[in-house]
Amino acid sequence: MSLSSRDLVLGRIRGALNARGDADVIALKQRISSPPRWTRPAFDGDDVARFVQKAKANLSSVEFVATLADVGNAVNAILQFQGTPRDVSIAPGLAHVAWPEHWTVNFGTGRPVEHVAITDATAGIAETGSVVMCSEAGRPGGLNFLPELHVAVLHKADIVHHLEDIWPKIRALPVWPRAVNIISAPSRTADVAQIVVRPAHGPKSLHIIIVEAEQ
Amino acid sequence: MTAHARPPHEFDARVTTGLGDANLQRSLNALKGTFIAARGHAVTALPEFEALRDDGKAIKDHTLANLDFYLQRYEEEVVRRGGQVHWARDAAEACDIVRTICREAGARTVTKGKSMVSEEIALNDALEADGLEVIETDAGEYILQLGREAPSHIVMPTVHKTTDQIADLFQKHHGELGFPDRTTDAAELIAQVRTVLRDKYFKADVGITGANFLVAETGSNIIVTNEGNGDLTSTLARVHIVTTGIEKVIPTLEDLSVMLRLLARSALGSEITSYTTLSTGPRRSGDLDGPEAYHVVLIDNGRANMLAGHFREMLRCIRCGACMNHCPVYMSVGGHAYGSVYPGPMGAVLTPMINGHEAAGELPHACTLNGRCQSVCPVKIPLPDLLRRLRHQQWEKKFVSAKVRWGVGAWAWLATKPRLYKLATGAAMRVLGWAGRDKGAFRSLPLASGWTKGRDMPAPQGPTFQELWARRTRP
Numbered sequence: 001m002s003l004s005s006r007d008l009v010l011g012r013i014r015g016a017l018n019a020r021g022d023a024d025v026i027a028l029k030q031r032i033s034s035p036p037r038w039t040r041p042a043f044d045g046d047d048v049a050r051f052v053q054k055a056k057a058n059l060s061s062v063e064f065v066a067t068l069a070d071v072g073n074a075v076n077a078i079l080q081f082q083g084t085p086r087d088v089s090i091a092p093g094l095a096h097v098a099w100p101e102h103w104t105v106n107f108g109t110g111r112p113v114e115h116v117a118i119t120d121a122t123a124g125i126a127e128t129g130s131v132v133m134c135s136e137a138g139r140p141g142g143l144n145f146l147p148e149l150h151v152a153v154l155h156k157a158d159i160v161h162h163l164e165d166i167w168p169k170i171r172a173l174p175v176w177p178r179a180v181n182i183i184s185a186p187s188r189t190a191d192v193a194q195i196v197v198r199p200a201h202g203p204k205s206l207h208i209i210i211v212e213a214e215q
Numbered sequence: 216m217t218a219h220a221r222p223p224h225e226f227d228a229r230v231t232t233g234l235g236d237a238n239l240q241r242s243l244n245a246l247k248g249t250f251i252a253a254r255g256h257a258v259t260a261l262p263e264f265e266a267l268r269d270d271g272k273a274i275k276d277h278t279l280a281n282l283d284f285y286l287q288r289y290e291e292e293v294v295r296r297g298g299q300v301h302w303a304r305d306a307a308e309a310c311d312i313v314r315t316i317c318r319e320a321g322a323r324t325v326t327k328g329k330s331m332v333s334e335e336i337a338l339n340d341a342l343e344a345d346g347l348e349v350i351e352t353d354a355g356e357y358i359l360q361l362g363r364e365a366p367s368h369i370v371m372p373t374v375h376k377t378t379d380q381i382a383d384l385f386q387k388h389h390g391e392l393g394f395p396d397r398t399t400d401a402a403e404l405i406a407q408v409r410t411v412l413r414d415k416y417f418k419a420d421v422g423i424t425g426a427n428f429l430v431a432e433t434g435s436n437i438i439v440t441n442e443g444n445g446d447l448t449s450t451l452a453r454v455h456i457v458t459t460g461i462e463k464v465i466p467t468l469e470d471l472s473v474m475l476r477l478l479a480r481s482a483l484g485s486e487i488t489s490y491t492t493l494s495t496g497p498r499r500s501g502d503l504d505g506p507e508a509y510h511v512v513l514i515d516n517g518r519a520n521m522l523a524g525h526f527r528e529m530l531r532c533i534r535c536g537a538c539m540n541h542c543p544v545y546m547s548v549g550g551h552a553y554g555s556v557y558p559g560p561m562g563a564v565l566t567p568m569i570n571g572h573e574a575a576g577e578l579p580h581a582c583t584l585n586g587r588c589q590s591v592c593p594v595k596i597p598l599p600d601l602l603r604r605l606r607h608q609q610w611e612k613k614f615v616s617a618k619v620r621w622g623v624g625a626w627a628w629l630a631t632k633p634r635l636y637k638l639a640t641g642a643a644m645r646v647l648g649w650a651g652r653d654k655g656a657f658r659s660l661p662l663a664s665g666w667t668k669g670r671d672m673p674a675p676q677g678p679t680f681q682e683l684w685a686r687r688t689r690p
């Protein structure tokens with residue numbers, strides 16, 4: 001049944017369109033491998049500064065640390081300040097980093113109750129102040145959505161100018177990820193009387209830690 | 216939700232209800248203020264916005280002109296990455312495909328992200344008939360599901376609901392879930408939704424989402440949300456099903472970048488939403504989460520037939536809702552008045568295409584041809600022109616009598632011009648009263664009875680439109 005519907009729908013479509021020759025097909029394939037360059041928003045200045053400004057405008061918080069090894073202490077200071085339990089989920093790909101010893105750490109996938117999760121970004125986008133998370137074995141995607149506080153670790157060198165600039169970085173990964181999450185703000189909804197409420201289903205807070213050191 | 220139980224040809228009756236509903240009028244006024252201002256601000260802040268609109272139109276036009284090619288390329292990429300693609304010629308077949316996937320997965324619980332096309336095919340009804348527990352996860356859709364209501368806006372589905380109404384619903388349904396006390400605090404209400412739904416995501420066998428776009432280059436479906444519900448739905452269920460119209464495909468990630476810039480600004484006045492997610496196939500080997508199976512249901516349901524003529528332009532629609540936010544008729548009567556899944560200008564064009572001219576009744580006439588919708592549409596769909604063509608077609612096919620055609624159009628036009636209305640009141644009411652005499656459809660047209668106490672009498676009496684308008688605009 002499904003096969004014939006496929007043919008039927010494609011047949012309906014072809015019936016409505018102009019016939020296509022071999023040269024047209026080559027041109028279409030060409031358009032996929034080298035798409036047109038469309039309008040991109042122009043902005044000047046330093047990409048890192050722009051990233052920080054945009055992220056903050058979207059109500060994320062941003063902090064700089066010198067090296068990856070400093071992320072644990074930075075997060076610990078937040079937990080201490082908030083009185084949050086030291087029960088932290090961390091993307092398994094970050095297991096090699098030294099984390100505070102008194103933490104209970106889950107290097108796994110997300111659980112129904114997650115106070116804090118730390119995951120690492122493939123890229124940051126200066127245009128919008130977004131972090132880009134790509135799922136893979138060491139980066140379970142659920143961790144980006146389940147915690148109350150989501151800490152996104154971003155290497156400064158991975159901040160790109162435009163949205164378009166993340167695509168080559170993702171294409172360069174060994175396999176195209178199941179999920180690419182472009183995260184630009186904490187979770188919110190306005191579905192009750194158009195009153196903005198944070199969070200809805202995802203994190204209440206998005207804290208972006210920018211690591212200055214080269215990897 | 217039984218959106219389909221409301222025949223569009225009763226537009227006029229529901230208009231009356233919409234105009235008389237003070238809560239709705241307050242919500243619509245608030246919506247009008249927020250959305251128009253936010254969009255205006257976002258558009259002004261981006262000097263390239265007009266150029267992006269041209270790009271967006273060009274991208275969609277190119278894709279639609281080669282739709283078979285891009286759908287096949289998309290399909291190849293989905294399959295290459297371990298997913299499955301199903302083609303559905305109509306709503307019934309689309310529901311059957313989803314039901315079969317659920318059955319074969321041994322599913323009991325289904326979570327759903329917001330998907331207008333799933334409303335279009337009445338998927339929830341089909342799944343519930345199979346005994347499945349279906350849970351809408353978008354906060355707005357969840358509220359509507361509790362109230363067994365249809366969305367009244369394609370982006371803000373609950374725009375017609377007041378906090379009090381939601382508080383009552385939650386008290387009734389969440390009482391036994393650990394929330395015995397009634398609350399009217401928006402944050403507390405949403406916290407309840409978060410708590411109630413959190414376990415459902417983990418319990419779900421199947422997670423269904425829509426797609427804002429499909430990218431042929433990578434075989435990805437893209438969803439855009441602020442809540443994060445779509446991601447929890449697609450990540451935590453064993454099986455992820457994407458329900459989508461065939462017109463959602465675009466060629467490449469470069470093209471997607473343009474469409475994303477247009478969508479968030481046009482829909483919400485935001486530069487970008489909290490979450491933009493590309494889902495591509497099931498979990499990879501070694502992945503710790505993500506679905507074991509990934510299915511896409513490509514739904515035609517009238518779309519392919521739109522390719523042949525002028526209505527191809529409607530297939531550019533990216534469901535941003537800007538046209539309804541800027542439509543004086545939508546803003547006067549609310550989304551439910553349209554009686555179709557898709558309200559406002561885009562709905563008035565799309566509904567006859569999907570449900571047939573006859574079913575759409577006078578929807579194409581509920582328009583003042585003021586052109587605002589077209590001027591804000593991010594992909595430049597000439598909505599007034601398409602509505603004019605529909606009227607003409609209906610006229611030719613004699614689906615609508617001259618009286619209905621003239622009457623609803625005249626009402627729509629007058630209803631949005633209070634000053635002129637004042638001048639025209641006497642004559643217009645007399646004419647409409649006459650027009651309505653032998654035509655049942657006119658019995659409750661607002662000009663005739665919308666603001667009278669009696670519902671079935673076209674007598675020109677009671678408060679005038681002017682008074683109603685004044686009441687509504689002055690809180």
Ligand code: SF4
Nearest residue numbers: 532533535536538592
């Ligand atoms: S017709 Fe245009 S403005 Fe209306 S929902 Fe579609 S894309 Fe948006």
